[in-house]
Amino acid sequence: MDAITVDDLxxxxxxxxxxxxxxxxxxxxxxFGLLGPNGAGKSTAVRVLVTLTYADDGxxxxxxxxxxREQNAVRRLIGYVPQDSGVDQFGTGRENLMLQGRVxxxxxxxxxxxxxxxxxxxxxxxxxxxxxxxYSGGMRRRLDVALGLVHxxxxxxxxxxxxxxDPEARVAMWAExxxxxxxxxxxILLTTHYLEAAxxxxxxxxxxxxxxVVVEGTPAELKAGLRGDAVHVELENGAxxxxxxxxxxxxxxxxxxxxxxxxxxxVEHGGRALPGIMSALEGAGIAVASVSLxxxxxxxxxxxxxxxxxxxxxxxx
Amino acid sequence: xxxxxxxxxxxxRQARNLMREPIWIVLLLVQPxxxxxxxxxxxxxxxxxxxxxxxxxxxxxxxxxxxxxxxxGATWSxxxxxxxxxxxxxxxxxxxxxxxxxxxxxxxxxxxLTAAIQAIVILVVSLALGVRVHTGALGWLVIIVAGILVNxxxxxxxxxxxxxxxxxATMIAVANFIGLxxxxxxxxxxxxxxxPGWMQSTARFNPVDWGVRAAREVVLPDTSWGTVxxxxxLLLALSAVTAAWATWTVRAYQRSL
Numbered sequence: 001m002d003a004i005t006v007d008d009l010x011x012x013x014x015x016x017x018x019x020x021x022x023x024x025x026x027x028x029x030x031x032f033g034l035l036g037p038n039g040a041g042k043s044t045a046v047r048v049l050v051t052l053t054y055a056d057d058g059x060x061x062x063x064x065x066x067x068x069r070e071q072n073a074v075r076r077l078i079g080y081v082p083q084d085s086g087v088d089q090f091g092t093g094r095e096n097l098m099l100q101g102r103v104x105x106x107x108x109x110x111x112x113x114x115x116x117x118x119x120x121x122x123x124x125x126x127x128x129x130x131x132x133x134x135y136s137g138g139m140r141r142r143l144d145v146a147l148g149l150v151h152x153x154x155x156x157x158x159x160x161x162x163x164x165x166d167p168e169a170r171v172a173m174w175a176e177x178x179x180x181x182x183x184x185x186x187x188i189l190l191t192t193h194y195l196e197a198a199x200x201x202x203x204x205x206x207x208x209x210x211x212x213v214v215v216e217g218t219p220a221e222l223k224a225g226l227r228g229d230a231v232h233v234e235l236e237n238g239a240x241x242x243x244x245x246x247x248x249x250x251x252x253x254x255x256x257x258x259x260x261x262x263x264x265x266x267v268e269h270g271g272r273a274l275p276g277i278m279s280a281l282e283g284a285g286i287a288v289a290s291v292s293l294x295x296x297x298x299x300x301x302x303x304x305x306x307x308x309x310x311x312x313x314x315x316x317x
Numbered sequence: 318x319x320x321x322x323x324x325x326x327x328x329x330r331q332a333r334n335l336m337r338e339p340i341w342i343v344l345l346l347v348q349p350x351x352x353x354x355x356x357x358x359x360x361x362x363x364x365x366x367x368x369x370x371x372x373x374x375x376x377x378x379x380x381x382x383x384x385x386x387x388x389x390g391a392t393w394s395x396x397x398x399x400x401x402x403x404x405x406x407x408x409x410x411x412x413x414x415x416x417x418x419x420x421x422x423x424x425x426x427x428x429x430l431t432a433a434i435q436a437i438v439i440l441v442v443s444l445a446l447g448v449r450v451h452t453g454a455l456g457w458l459v460i461i462v463a464g465i466l467v468n469x470x471x472x473x474x475x476x477x478x479x480x481x482x483x484x485x486a487t488m489i490a491v492a493n494f495i496g497l498x499x500x501x502x503x504x505x506x507x508x509x510x511x512x513p514g515w516m517q518s519t520a521r522f523n524p525v526d527w528g529v530r531a532a533r534e535v536v537l538p539d540t541s542w543g544t545v546x547x548x549x550x551l552l553l554a555l556s557a558v559t560a561a562w563a564t565w566t567v568r569a570y571q572r573s574l
Contacts, residue, residue, distance in 0.1 A: 086409025103415035
């Protein structure tokens, strides 16, 4: 059985079509990434799956339980780590965990043991009895994750688990997520707008853009699908059309033009093709400001499938 | 069953958080005494007008101060809900099997408990100031219950406003808007016969006045238990209605997510 089945979800907030027919499946035991810029609809999809909100249309289920008709069954099976921390700042870490466990139907010695175990697992045992208000951002995020795990959920939803963390804490959190997936034999769905995170963590991922899944696969498959390396040629002046003709002439496939002056092309074996590209451009009298070569990245995948630059779109939000 | 358990756990959380605010506890205890002493002194001579059922203004006032204080506390009780909403605490619980009713009921219970503690403080202080409750221990209980019920009636409304508007500024505006008018449209500080006719008739529909009348009835001689029962029942019914409304607004909040 699939851990998560999402079938043609649609949801509109006023003028904004947040979900425009999203479908994907997540297998049990998988770490699945929903990757997309801010505002792409990832969080909305997660909110529907964790029973916080309803879709206008379409269906979704967790381990066979419909998220709309069997809400409480779903709520017991899932752990949800929201984008904005939901901890009670005036309580201690331990108190937060105990209460979360209690509303999930746990109690007594079992809950106390689980609380201690989790505080250890996420590495905040030393701060367990301190008021959360005095935690650092990273510690608070770890507590968030622990809150999602108290009741031994089968499926964990991590909505932007590294938002608000500095780069160092972010990397630590990614390592944490991989470790937890193993230690708790969980299915994890994580949303992120960090391409590196999706690349490192996800067994499979779906790229979401403007309320739709644009493409789905393993990070390797998606990158392999691009066939070739990316060559970014930045021109001194705007001779874009001519430059594109020259590039095509030497076997590079121009795909995108960014800001009217940088041409992104695909070439097989970029390292070998580069000298030919340079001399062809020089021969045609085209002034080049810079040339760079990159192995396919998820950035390129995003650009390829949506026709938009990931970082620029993300920042625009 | 789950409702009771979840409400208990959530109430414990809130009570514990409050206990960690020493300044809050001090204010909680001092505030009612300030009301009692200030109003008691300011209007001391007003009983000469007649119709108060006693010549001791502080005796007339003390049970009403319990109710007034419970009412004021209730109008602010939504602030704690707004804080939970702002910090996404409510949202986190909504993704668990936590009872929806317990989310608001625990806020109301916490608010009513505070009012009950303050009621006891006021009663002890007024005892020291020479106030004698005519019906004794049972009277004390009635006064405390009146405070609890007035508080929970308005706490339900305050929670609903918090969940509907999710803004502190609105909360403050509403609390100010209803606070003093409902106080002055009641017999809290003055005998019914001294109020203008239109105010006397309006006060009949004022839940604050229901509480004041029930509480005062047991302090003064010639207690009518029918009157006490009537007003406490009205307040109980109103508490149930406003708590139900507040629970409904949880769904409205969820739809906005």
